[in-house]
Amino acid sequence: MSQYQIHVQPDNRTIEGKEGQTILDIASRNGVKIKVGCKGGGCGICKIKVLEGEVERGISSRSVLSLEEIEQGYALSCKAEPKSDIVITYEKK
Amino acid sequence: MAIMRLGRVQLRCPNWEKSVHYYKNVLGLIETARDENHVYLKAWDERDHHSVILEKADSAGLDHLAFKVENAEDLDYYEKKLIEYGVQEVDRIPAGYRIAEGEAVRFRVPTGQLVELYHEIEVVGNGLPLVNPDPWPDGLVGMAPPRLDHLLIAGDDVEGTSNLFMDVFGFNMAERLVTEEGEEYIATWLFKTNTPHDLAVIKGPQGKVHHVGFWLDDWNEIRKAADLMAKNDVMIDAGPTRHGITRGLTIYFFDPSGNRNEVYTGGYMCYPDSPTVTWTTADIGRGIFYFEGEVNERFTTVFS
Numbered sequence: 001m002s003q004y005q006i007h008v009q010p011d012n013r014t015i016e017g018k019e020g021q022t023i024l025d026i027a028s029r030n031g032v033k034i035k036v037g038c039k040g041g042g043c044g045i046c047k048i049k050v051l052e053g054e055v056e057r058g059i060s061s062r063s064v065l066s067l068e069e070i071e072q073g074y075a076l077s078c079k080a081e082p083k084s085d086i087v088i089t090y091e092k093k
Numbered sequence: 094m095a096i097m098r099l100g101r102v103q104l105r106c107p108n109w110e111k112s113v114h115y116y117k118n119v120l121g122l123i124e125t126a127r128d129e130n131h132v133y134l135k136a137w138d139e140r141d142h143h144s145v146i147l148e149k150a151d152s153a154g155l156d157h158l159a160f161k162v163e164n165a166e167d168l169d170y171y172e173k174k175l176i177e178y179g180v181q182e183v184d185r186i187p188a189g190y191r192i193a194e195g196e197a198v199r200f201r202v203p204t205g206q207l208v209e210l211y212h213e214i215e216v217v218g219n220g221l222p223l224v225n226p227d228p229w230p231d232g233l234v235g236m237a238p239p240r241l242d243h244l245l246i247a248g249d250d251v252e253g254t255s256n257l258f259m260d261v262f263g264f265n266m267a268e269r270l271v272t273e274e275g276e277e278y279i280a281t282w283l284f285k286t287n288t289p290h291d292l293a294v295i296k297g298p299q300g301k302v303h304h305v306g307f308w309l310d311d312w313n314e315i316r317k318a319a320d321l322m323a324k325n326d327v328m329i330d331a332g333p334t335r336h337g338i339t340r341g342l343t344i345y346f347f348d349p350s351g352n353r354n355e356v357y358t359g360g361y362m363c364y365p366d367s368p369t370v371t372w373t374t375a376d377i378g379r380g381i382f383y384f385e386g387e388v389n390e391r392f393t394t395v396f397s
Contacts, residue, residue: 038351038353040348
């Protein structure tokens with residue numbers, strides 16, 4: 001099973017996750033405080049931007065993650081899984 | 094001549110297969126029909142053909158909610174009354190538009206949701222005889238709520254939607270949450286049956302739904318529901334806990350598409366002459382989650 005490195009901004013930390021885990025789960029386990037919403041891809045609270053690398057976005061609501069946003073690199077971390085080493089950023093509140 | 098009950102909700106589910114599996118096997122509703130893009134479900138103790146329709150869709154959320162009226166003539170009566178009240182989008186949905194349903198009157202409320210009134214729907218029964226029945230039928234799975242109970246809808250004009258239901262349909266207000274100055278409604282709990290809410294309305298994103306609530310019979314059932322959520326990796330939002338508002342016992346959780354569900358029990362009896370209980374925002378924590386005394390951020394910010 002593949003292991004992937006996730007570099008997180010603005011925390012400036014690198015965490016590690018396994019293939020098949022969502023970015024939100026990996027972040028939570030490593031103390032990266034991305035906000036947790038419905039965990040069903042329906043609310044958009046856990047939105048992140050993928051700056052580098054590949055992710056599988058999974059199924060989510062178009063109303064909270066538009067095709068345009070996907071093109072810009074956004075993803076819902078509760079559904080997205082890394083498919084390579086990646087660099088992400090999220091809004092800290 | 095009146096609305097009898099909340100009869101139906103139609104929920105949109107992007108995560109289709111998992112959502113259908115969840116509503117049937119984890120929540121424990123019974124499938125009564127399906128077509129290419131919909132699955133029709135009922136709670137076990139309901140006698141009508143369906144109370145929940147799942148819709149395969151791009152986005153989560155509520156397609157519409159519907160109330161069952163006592164007589165077929167009520168459709169004409171309320172259609173006229175809605176138009177006289179100044180409701181703009183009043184339409185008819187023809188019989189057979191959805192499986193097992195007769196004609197419906199459809200309108201939009203000030204908070205943006207589509208609401209339907211209907212009388213005719215195929216009756217399939219609750220699996221028990223009408224003479225000397227046992228208390229429940231065999232073969233129930235999951236949390237197995239006996240019935241759909243209520244829903245909480247969001248939007249800007251809480252007062253407008255609340256007044257419409259009270260003025261046109263004779264709903265009563267069991268409870269309300271108001272600003273410190275008491276001038277503006279943050280939320281209202283409205284009833285037409287004898288429970289503290291058949292419909293609740295909260296200030297929030299226009300046209301959205303906060304949750305759909307299903308009845309369970311007691312606190313032990315709520316605990317068992319929590320076990321089932323943990324066992325099936327269901328995302329729990331809050332609870333098990335108690336509401337100050339309605340005094341209900343509750344768990345909030347999400348379906349696999351991100352629509353919030355609730356299992357609910359308790360509360361108290363309401364009558365048309367019951368006074369309205371008022372909560373102020375100063376005590377919102379106890380009002381919403383009585384034990385915790387505070388509301389988690391997700392509960393007030395996540396809608397679908």
